[in-house]
Amino acid sequence: MGRKNWMFCWTEEGADNVAVFQALITSCLLAGIDPYKYLVDVLQRISLHPARDIRELIPRLWKEKFGANPLKADLDK
Numbered sequence: 001m002g003r004k005n006w007m008f009c010w011t012e013e014g015a016d017n018v019a020v021f022q023a024l025i026t027s028c029l030l031a032g033i034d035p036y037k038y039l040v041d042v043l044q045r046i047s048l049h050p051a052r053d054i055r056e057l058i059p060r061l062w063k064e065k066f067g068a069n070p071l072k073a074d075l076d077k
Contacts, residue, residue: 024038024039024059027058027059027060028059030059031059031060031063032063033059033062033063033067037070038059038062038070040070040071040072040073040076041062041066041070041071042057042062044071044073045057045066045071
């Protein structure tokens with residue numbers, strides 16, 4: 001799957017970033033989480049969340065702690 005997906009990343013750093021997002025989206029799907037809701041919630045929550053508890057924002061733990069009441073995007077209102 002990677003070879004053709006990495007073709008348009010332009011740099012090795014860009015390919016690494018794409019791999020991180022693909023891993024997050026795949027983890028969400030495996031945990032039964034809507035990736036859009038997860039990313040919207042985490043990107044809003046990350047600036048307020050204590051650094052010592054950052055593990056709570058990985059998809060599996062996020063589902064247990066925040067999945068029932070995720071933050072909404074302004075576009076969803």
